[in-house]
Amino acid sequence: MDLQVLVQAFDKLESITSRTQMTLILVDLFRKTPASIIDKVVYLIQGKLWPDWKGLPELGVGEKFLVKAIAKATRVKESEVERLYKKFGDLGRAAEFLKQREAGGAGLMKFMAPTEALKKRLSVEGVYETLVKVALATGEGSRDIKIGLIAGLLAEATPLEARYLMRFIEGRLRLGIGDATIMDALAITFAGSQSYRPLIERAYNIRADLANIAKVVAERGIKAIEGIKPEVGIPIRPMLAERLSDPSEILSKVGGKALIEYKYDGERAQIHKRGDEVWIFSRRLENITHQYPDVAEMTRQYLTSSETIVEGEVVAIDPDTGEMKPFQELMHRKRKHDIHEALKEYPVAVFLFDVLYNEGEDLTFKPIAERREVLYKIVRESERFRIAEHMITDSPEELEKFFLRAIEDGAEGVMVKALHKQAIYQAGARGWLWIKYKRDYKSEMTDTVDLVVIGAFAGRGKRAGKYGALLVAAYDPSTDMFRSVCKVGSGFTDEDLEKLNDIISPYIIQYKHPRVDSLMKPDVWVSPALVAEIIGAELTLSPIHTCCRDLVKKGAGISIRFPRFIRWRDDKGPEDATTVDELLEMYKRQLRRVEEARPSAI
Numbered sequence: 001m002d003l004q005v006l007v008q009a010f011d012k013l014e015s016i017t018s019r020t021q022m023t024l025i026l027v028d029l030f031r032k033t034p035a036s037i038i039d040k041v042v043y044l045i046q047g048k049l050w051p052d053w054k055g056l057p058e059l060g061v062g063e064k065f066l067v068k069a070i071a072k073a074t075r076v077k078e079s080e081v082e083r084l085y086k087k088f089g090d091l092g093r094a095a096e097f098l099k100q101r102e103a104g105g106a107g108l109m110k111f112m113a114p115t116e117a118l119k120k121r122l123s124v125e126g127v128y129e130t131l132v133k134v135a136l137a138t139g140e141g142s143r144d145i146k147i148g149l150i151a152g153l154l155a156e157a158t159p160l161e162a163r164y165l166m167r168f169i170e171g172r173l174r175l176g177i178g179d180a181t182i183m184d185a186l187a188i189t190f191a192g193s194q195s196y197r198p199l200i201e202r203a204y205n206i207r208a209d210l211a212n213i214a215k216v217v218a219e220r221g222i223k224a225i226e227g228i229k230p231e232v233g234i235p236i237r238p239m240l241a242e243r244l245s246d247p248s249e250i251l252s253k254v255g256g257k258a259l260i261e262y263k264y265d266g267e268r269a270q271i272h273k274r275g276d277e278v279w280i281f282s283r284r285l286e287n288i289t290h291q292y293p294d295v296a297e298m299t300r301q302y303l304t305s306s307e308t309i310v311e312g313e314v315v316a317i318d319p320d321t322g323e324m325k326p327f328q329e330l331m332h333r334k335r336k337h338d339i340h341e342a343l344k345e346y347p348v349a350v351f352l353f354d355v356l357y358n359e360g361e362d363l364t365f366k367p368i369a370e371r372r373e374v375l376y377k378i379v380r381e382s383e384r385f386r387i388a389e390h391m392i393t394d395s396p397e398e399l400e401k402f403f404l405r406a407i408e409d410g411a412e413g414v415m416v417k418a419l420h421k422q423a424i425y426q427a428g429a430r431g432w433l434w435i436k437y438k439r440d441y442k443s444e445m446t447d448t449v450d451l452v453v454i455g456a457f458a459g460r461g462k463r464a465g466k467y468g469a470l471l472v473a474a475y476d477p478s479t480d481m482f483r484s485v486c487k488v489g490s491g492f493t494d495e496d497l498e499k500l501n502d503i504i505s506p507y508i509i510q511y512k513h514p515r516v517d518s519l520m521k522p523d524v525w526v527s528p529a530l531v532a533e534i535i536g537a538e539l540t541l542s543p544i545h546t547c548c549r550d551l552v553k554k555g556a557g558i559s560i561r562f563p564r565f566i567r568w569r570d571d572k573g574p575e576d577a578t579t580v581d582e583l584l585e586m587y588k589r590q591l592r593r594v595e596e597a598r599p600s601a602i
Contacts, residue, residue, distance in 0.1 A: 003122040003157075005032055006041060007164045013175045017514045019480070022177060023194075026185035035218035040128045042182060042211035047173040049128070049135055051209045053235045055287030057135045059169050061146055066091055066170060069147045073154035074098040089510070091170055095154060096163035103159065122156050131169070171506065174527065176514035178575075179210055180480040186214055191222040203228045205237040205428035206364065208285050230357040230364065232274045232307055235281040237428035241415060243436040243582060245447070245589060247396035247403070253432045254418035257394040259368060260402050261353055262411040263436060264388070265327045266315035267571060269350070273299055274307045284573045291333050294343050295350055298385040305358055305378040312352035313388070319347045322383070324410035351388040352379060353415075356425055364425040368417055368433075371425065392419070403437055413438035430477070430579065447586065449474075449560075449578040450569050452482050453530040454513065455522025456504055457489070459497070467500045470565070471522045472532060474547045475577045482528045483547040483557070483580055484518035486536070491564035503568070504530065517546045531569040531577050536560035539587045548584045558583050 009029040013022055026045070033041050043049055050056055061069075067085065071078045076098060084094035130149050137145045150169060154162055167173050183204065187196040203213045203225040216224050230236055244250045251258055269288070272279040278296040280289045289296060295314060303310065316329040333342045355375040356364050363371050379387055389409070391402055403414050417423065418433045426433060438447070451472035459468025469489030473482040492500070507527040512518065515528060541552060542559035549557040558580075 001032070001034055001037060001041075001124045003124050003127050003161050005029070006044065006124055007158075007160050010164050010173075010175060011160060013177065017176075017512075019181060019514065022181055022514070023184045023188070026177070026182065027188050030185060030189040030214075030218075033218075035215065037125055037128075038218045039211040039215040040124060042214045044124070044128070044168065045175065045177055045182065046179075046210070047168065047171065047175075049132055051211075051285075053208060053281055053285045053287050055289070057138075059131065059135050059171070061134065061150065061169055063091070063170070065143065065147055066150070066166060069150035070095050070098065070154060070166070072147065072151040074102055090167075090172075092163040092166040092172075095166045096159045099154075099157065099159035099162045120156065122153065122161060127153060127165070134169070172509075174509055176527075178480050178515055179204070182210060182214075186217060187222075190217045196222055199225060201428070206230050206362075207234045208237050209234060229362045230309055232272045232309060232357070233277075233279055235270055235272075235279075235285045236309065236356055236364070237285065238268065238270065238283055238311070239426050239428070239434065240430035240576070241434035241436045242430060242432050242585075243438070243447075244585070245437065247399040247437070250416050250435050250437055251394060251396055251399065253435060254416055255420045257392065257419050258399075259372070259390060259392055259417040259419055260399055261388045261390040261415045261417065262351070262406045262409070263413045263415045263438065264313040264315045264324065264351055265410070265412045266313040266324075266348075266351075267327070267330055268311070269295070269314045270309065270311050270356075271295070271299055271303075271350075272309050273303055273305065276300055283571055283576065290339065292348070293339065295348065298350060298382070302380045302382055302385045303378060304380055307357075307359055308355060308378060309357040310352050310375065310378075311354040311356065312350050314348050314350055316346055317349045317384070324349075347384075349384040349386075351386065353388040353390075354425065356427075364427055366424065367419075367421050368423045368425075369419055399437075448533050448535045448566060449583065449586075450531050450572055450576070451485055451534050452528045452574045452577045453504065453507075453526050453532060454482055454484065454516045454518060454528055455520075455526050456500075456508075456524050457487065458523045463497060466497055467504065467524075468497070470504075470532065471518065471520060471526075472534060472563075473516065473518065473528070473577075474580045474583050475575055476517075476580045477575070480515060482513075482516050482574065482577075483549070484516075484520055484545045485547045485558070485583070486534075486542075486545065486560040486563045487520065487522075488532070488534060488563045488565050490562075491535075491566060496565070519544050519546060528574045531572040531574060533566040533569050534560065534563050535566055536564060537562040539583065539590055547580050548587070551584060552587065558587050 009025055012025050067078050067081045070081045081094055084097055085091055088094050130153055134146050134149050153165055157165055183197050183200045184194050186200055187194050204210050206228055268283040270281040278299045280292050282288045316325040332346050355371050358374050393399055406414050414437050416435045416437055423433050453470050454473045455471035456467040457469040459466045469487050471487050473484045476483050504526055507529050508524050509527050512525050513527050538561050540559055540561045541556040543556055545557040545559045547557045
């Protein structure tokens with residue numbers, strides 16, 4: 001398949017903002033794509049070479065290397081490439097311009113160079129294989145190998161191909177395509193209707209590799225994924241929880257009787273085991289096994305099943321007292337180069353709360369009571385590897401007591417889980433089967449929220465020359481959009497502000513992202529990728545923000561009064577952010593508290 005077919009689709013996608021039109025362009029592309037390479041096409045649309053959970057290297061090519069590769073391929077000086085880069089603000093556009101100029105010159109010489117028109121076209125397969133070589137090149141001389149491979153591609157590329165090759169390698173493809181849109185297009189292409197999207201989504205939730213799911217559907221038909229099971233070594237997209245702050249309301253939502261567990265302040269981990277092989281995946285499905293060799297060893301020692309997938313929380317502990325330490329302590333492991341030193345300085349405990357697959361059986365369709373029975377059988381508990389602290393109750397008073405005990409023991413709060421027969425594991429979904437009841441929820445806006453950065457504002461005064469505030473949004477899963485909530489300019493330390501430019505620069509785009517809904521216009525738009533934890537005085541109505549617009553009052557959305565930055569949530573992806581429905585529920589609860597606090601009329 002010619003690369004030109006793919007980049008022409010990319011060019012169309014870049015020029016539109018309608019999700020419906022984007023879906024139709026993908027449908028047309030998928031119909032032109034041979035089934036044998038549709039997985040590669042999906043990866044390229046996603047801006048990657050393989051799923052993040054594989055833990056394989058990224059392309060790892062810096063801006064300076066790309067300047068050298070462009071200069072080498074187009075036979076110009078590096079200073080000329082840098083000049084064009086400054087002019088366009090985009091290495092892809094710079095490469096495209098130079099290739100166009102080169103083609104113009106070749107046109108004048110066409111009678112002297114008749115073989116130019118016969119130049120071999122780049123193929124998707126060939127380009128993908130070359131990019132894999134770039135990513136995997138390591139050791140002495142790898143820099144020159146990477147530059148040579150990229151320059152070789154650019155030398156053969158058309159101007160349009162050069163633009164998107166550069167953007168892909170740089171990690172700035174800028175297509176605005178989410179997984180939901182890809183799934184819609186796959187359903188239409190291979191099943192004839194968008195109504196088959198839930199079937200594709202279910203398969204993707206069970207095996208988090210959308211490109212692989214696309215290949216199965218393309219080669220074997222939509223029926224092939226109906227009975228798809230979890231596979232050890234391929235992560236399952238995690239089930240998510242709603243949030244409430246009233247024990248009676250929480251128990252009512254889950255059907256009266258519930259399993260109550262400590263909600264630990266650690267890193268959620270999905271642990272896979274086959275024989276002595278162990279894989280550990282984060283909430284974002286990244287392979288973090290290398291960060292937790294001690295957890296892998298405990299898994300081998302205390303998980304008795306030969307093939308299983310369990311979920312739990314990895315928590316930093318004080319080795320002297322056994323007390324739990326906050327999440328920030330655990331993050332030191334990510335920054336430590338010497339993992340063996342980190343094991344000594346930041347020991348951990350594992351608290352398991354679910355089992356999703358065991359000895360060939362898919363347990364995600366089983367109610368939680370049955371899953372727990374399996375979990376009890378396969379875990380040989382120890383002091384640092386055990387089942388999460390829990391109880392079963394139908395009493396709001398007992399729930400509150402257990403909640404306070406969890407706080408006293410160093411947990412964030414509790415998770416309340418429905419026990420009825422419909423309480424299956426909803427992979428990749430958020431629902432009222434699981435509800436978070438956290439310490440922060442005890443007063444108005446001491447409850448933090450996790451919001452996605454969609455824009456940035458230039459700083460003033462002491463912040464001049466830097467970005468001084470962020471525009472943040474909540475996620476709307478029903479439409480796969482990010483809807484603006486507020487502008488955040490306080491809470492940043494001097495160190496946060498110094499790093500802000502570097503943090504957001506890779507995600508800056510020249511236009512509002514197609515998945516962003518915002519009336520407020522920042523100084524720069526940012527592709528939705530970064531998640532920040534935010535707190536404020538209260539939730540309020542705003543005529544300029546689009547989160548829950550028109551749902552409470554015509555012409556108004558929900559915003560946060562006096563918002564303040566707390567920290568970056570590197571452990572969360574944009575789709576894991578606080579949803580618009582959660583903010584609406586929080587606003588309604590806030591209104592009820594205000595009404596209850598008012599004196600009765602005499």
